[in-house]
Amino acid sequence: MQTESITETVDVAIIGGGAAGLMCAIEAGKRGRTVAVIEHADQIGKKILISGGGRCNFTNLKAGPSSFLSSNPHFCKSALARYTPADFIALVDKHRIKYHEKKDGQLFCDHRAHEITRMLEKECREAGVKVFLETRVSGIRHEGSFLVQTNRGEFRSSSLVIATGGLSIPKIGATAFGYDVARQFGLKLVEPIPGLVPLVMSESFLRVFGSLSGVSLDVRITCGNRSFDDAMLFTHRGLSGPAILQISSYWKPGSSLEIDLLKKGADGITRTPEERRYLSTLLGVLHPKKFAQCFCDHAFENKPVAQYSEREWNEILRVLRTWRVEPVTTEGFSKAEVTLGGVDTKELSSKTMEALNVPGLYFIGEVVDVTGHLGGFNFQWAWSSGYAAGQYA
Numbered sequence: 054m055q056t057e058s059i060t061e062t063v064d065v066a067i068i069g070g071g072a073a074g075l076m077c078a079i080e081a082g083k084r085g086r087t088v089a090v091i092e093h094a095d096q097i098g099k100k101i102l103i104s105g106g107g108r109c110n111f112t113n114l115k116a117g118p119s120s121f122l123s124s125n126p127h128f129c130k131s132a133l134a135r136y137t138p139a140d141f142i143a144l145v146d147k148h149r150i151k152y153h154e155k156k157d158g159q160l161f162c163d164h165r166a167h168e169i170t171r172m173l174e175k176e177c178r179e180a181g182v183k184v185f186l187e188t189r190v191s192g193i194r195h196e197g198s199f200l201v202q203t204n205r206g207e208f209r210s211s212s213l214v215i216a217t218g219g220l221s222i223p224k225i226g227a228t229a230f231g232y233d234v235a236r237q238f239g240l241k242l243v244e245p246i247p248g249l250v251p252l253v254m255s256e257s258f259l260r261v262f263g264s265l266s267g268v269s270l271d272v273r274i275t276c277g278n279r280s281f282d283d284a285m286l287f288t289h290r291g292l293s294g295p296a297i298l299q300i301s302s303y304w305k306p307g308s309s310l311e312i313d314l315l316k317k318g319a320d321g322i323t324r325t326p327e328e329r330r331y332l333s334t335l336l337g338v339l340h341p342k343k344f345a346q347c348f349c350d351h352a353f354e355n356k357p358v359a360q361y362s363e364r365e366w367n368e369i370l371r372v373l374r375t376w377r378v379e380p381v382t383t384e385g386f387s388k389a390e391v392t393l394g395g396v397d398t399k400e401l402s403s404k405t406m407e408a409l410n411v412p413g414l415y416f417i418g419e420v421v422d423v424t425g426h427l428g429g430f431n432f433q434w435a436w437s438s439g440y441a442a443g444q445y446a
């Protein structure tokens with residue numbers, strides 16, 4: 054339905070009212086810039102609302118460059134140093150939002166994620182930012198200033214910020230829009246692929262382990278030179294859980310993962326001449342019994358431990374430490390938490406996020422080829438890159 058047509062002339066037009074776009078809007082507004090946020094959904098920050106199981110893991114105390122993937126690992130350093138987890142915590146404290154550290158520096162709201170979106174809304178209001186919801190962009194022109202055509206009319210601005218995120222979870226509004234704008238202005242892209250995503254396993258794997266769907270193990274998973282210690286979950290299509298989501302960002306089709314089932318050492322599964330228990334019973338002390346039984350029946354001749362020879366026992370320990378699995382593919386963007394790749398960082402200033410060859414055009418947040426590990430890092434990148442652009446746009 055077409056409502057009355059508007060013509061807005063502002064200093065800064067921001068397309069995308071998610072974490073990065075709102076942070077940028079607040080900062081630019083605080084500098085006295087007139088700001089319009091153009092959002093196609095019927096509310097801002099939908100991903101914030103569903104994040105962290107509804108509690109929003111809004112930052113990580115340990116956020117540093119080593120927790121991010123990018124073709125240029127140095128690119129994120131400047132923005133992360135200028136707007137740190139402590140800066141965002143100060144904002145959360147100012148709004149009296151209660152939070153807690155779950156583990157490894159991961160900060161979550163005690164209550165609901167909408168406290169974060171309300172906080173951002175309030176900050177936007179105080180900074181004089183205008184937010185336009187259900188506003189769909191049909192085209193962008195650059196004629197000295199930027200002209201953004203939408204179903205609600207036209208926006209004219211001297212700075213244009215693209216904060217439309219990545220491709221994950223299309224059903225809540227993710228689009229390839231940011232990449233299309235990058236192409237329109239001649240900027241290169243690093244191919245966007247799903248990250249932090251469950252992995253699909255082969256039919257033969259599922260024939261053995263498919264019945265374990267819902268079972269979770271504490272493991273160390275390695276791919277290349279990256280390892281993560283966390284829980285791995287069997288699903289009816291393959292593997293998920295935090296350890297798998299983390300390693301999925303490093304996994305490439307055709308490569309295998311190595312799973313260490315004895316990451317806490319082999320204590321509890323020692324072989325003595327008196328040990329009459331079956332191998333599966335011993336492994337069942339370290340891991341869920343259902344898994345232990347299934348794994349031992351599949352991988353070994355499952356028998357009382359004292360009956361294994363020295364050589365057989367060493368082989369068993371080797372297999373338990375280096376279980377190799379070969380995922381077939383990922384569950385794709387519909388299940389991915391983030392998008393790896395995006396606007397090539399070579400095209401942007403790491404200080405301002407402005408396109409080096411298109412003055413006034415900025416890219417921030419997940420649309421850029423910077424992707425965090427699981428655990429609050431992706432929001433920290435959204436806040437930091439949004440803040441950086443907000444100082445200059």
Ligand SMILES: Cc1cc2nc3c(=O)[nH]c(=O)nc-3n(C[C@H](O)[C@H](O)[C@H](O)COP(=O)(O)OP(=O)(O)OC[C@H]3O[C@@H](n4cnc5c(N)ncnc54)[C@H](O)[C@@H]3O)c2cc1C
Nearest residue numbers: 069071072073093104105110218226230418419429431432
């Ligand atoms: C299920 C789930 C849980 C997550 N949990 C966490 C977590 O707990 N901690 C963490 O750090 N990260 C988490 N993430 C990742 C995090 O949500 C993103 O990295 C972050 O939201 C990226 O911020 P952004 O502003 O760049 O993009 P987004 O938050 O995706 O915002 C982009 C905005 O642009 C809008 N938009 C898109 N296309 C258009 C268009 N053409 N016109 C107008 N508007 C448009 C979208 O509707 C959206 O509002 C999670 C992701 C998912 C999917």
